Amino acid sequence: MGKLNFFVRRTAQLVVTLWAVATALFMLFRLMPGDPTSYIVSPQMTPEVRQRIIESYGLNDPLWVQYLRYIENLATLDLGRSFNTNSEVSEILATYLPNTLVLMLSAFVLAYAVGVTLGVLTGWYRGSRFEKSTVVTALVGRSIPSFWVGILVIWVFGATFGVIPLSGMTSIGTEPEGFVDMVTSLDFLHHLVAPMLVLAFYYMGYPLLIMRNSMLETLSEDFIDICRAKGLSERAIMFRHAARNAMLPVLTAAAIAVGFAIGGSVLIETVFGWPGIGREMIRAVMRRDYPVAQGTFLVLALSVVLMNFVADLLYGVLDPRVTYE
């Protein structure tokens, strides 16, 4: 009962949040300088043609009418058509989002697997040289801009040694038959490696440092003393007790970070010419392609809000103390 109630309440919150985000986006784009119609109508057109095109997009209606139509369309998952290519926004998203997800999630999984493990070890071996050098590396990875590392990697390994492709997701000339076929091809993995590692290096610092801090806190708890007094092995104490407890804040942080990571893909996708949603968002903004820009922003906002939701649920599963009263 408590659980279901919590779920319903949390879902309602989710919907309200998304509505607020959608509204903010609507306003934001209308407040931006520049006239979007200048991109879809050309000066050579006759005034009647120009008027007809503007009307066909509904851009001559008062703002509140546009807003109501926008919300109505959103509710039916109709995100409109691109001003630029006239294709469905949902189709554009469906094309680019998976590319971003593959890159982000693979980098993310790697970063969290390595980061959390190193966090456990640095917490456990506090004061050792291993701890110091690992923490410094994590801080460096966290502090230097990932796009700069990306450019450096492309320059050294791509341009100088030629071991990685310079740009893109597949080689020119390869024609993968569908998404699954592409993702499982060696050519794709070859393209994936560099941006994934650069991203993973950047993401890694966060879970590592949180995990380390959390470990230090957990290790000072009385129950760790009792575990040792029980004659458990060091490994059992380190992983089964200390890491298991220290993990809780990291998981929440991770779920939220996934949401932000998708938005943070913009720079890396641009540097590595990765045809993902981040790069598409930039393009759309440059072109004043409202529907596409709105669509991409919505997806990003949705991912943040959704992952927060997941984090909340996850916490309840992992921590027996969390109740849904």
Add this chain to the structure above:
Amino acid sequence: MAMLEVEDLKVYYDTAEGAVKAVDGVSFEIEEGENLGIVGESGCGKSTLAKALIGILPQNGYIAGGEIRFRGEDLTEAPERRRRELRWDEISMIAQSAMNALDPVYTIRQQILEAIEAHHNWSRTKSQERIDEMFDLVGLDRERQTDYPHQFSGGMRQRAMIAMSLVLEPSLILADEPTTALDVIMQDQILKRINEIQEASSASMMVITHDVAVVAETCDRVVVMYAGEIAEEGPAAAIFDEPYHPYTLGLKSAFPNIREADQDLVSIGGHPPDLHDPPTGCRFAERCPMATEVCSREDPPEVEVGGLRSYCHHVDDIDTQLRPVADRAETWQNTDAADDRGLADD
């Protein structure tokens, strides 16, 4: 041979400001089936002592000297593997605060089972029977084994802790402030329970506390510690009825006594010395109303008096000079006054 013999044990902590001499040359014994109380104020080294005995000193803590002989085997020399075998199986502990002594993400049953599995290859049924037995013993409902610690009240958690500490039938139980986190009624229940269980199991126990009442209720013999050293040691009755060390007298006056209705509670003025650089001579000298020049110059001698082992230069003067005024607050407030009373050096 006593079951546990601690001889001239020194336990130090490395800190940025140098070594902290938390336990500095402590010797005592625990016989089979005996209850020994370790009493002293916070920071006197009593918890460190327990951690050293069971071998769970923190990273910066180490045994700087002396021996811990458990049934003749020197634990300070034993390899880690052997020490781990002995933990819980032979020497177990009841933690200071039951609130945090259980891992919050595992059920009570899982945690007790874990202790069993670390030492024995018992069958599932045997382990379960044993856990059931323990739950009955400490007066917890068997049904609640699968509860998480947060679902237990403070008193229940402490019972669960006791059940866990007894599950392998250890020879020695180190109880570090077993009742501090509990309310008075629960304290009483837990202490009674501990006494009953102990009588039934013939295990020895070392009860560490700053609460004189707890020791009086549970212990045969008492060691009074001050600033990392033993101040006085002897049978519980003698320690509380007629102690000879000024510190024990002060400690005794600092605790309420149910039998003396309008007793003034006194507090001993001043603070324990800094254990980075403990003072020479008697460590209690600075706060002691009996202190004279010799006290801060020479280590106090070990004196056998009234069935006690007491470390004080002025044991002979206690009966005449301190005991009559020990329950007066002003005795302990102005420690410089000792000189004015014209006490002569030994």
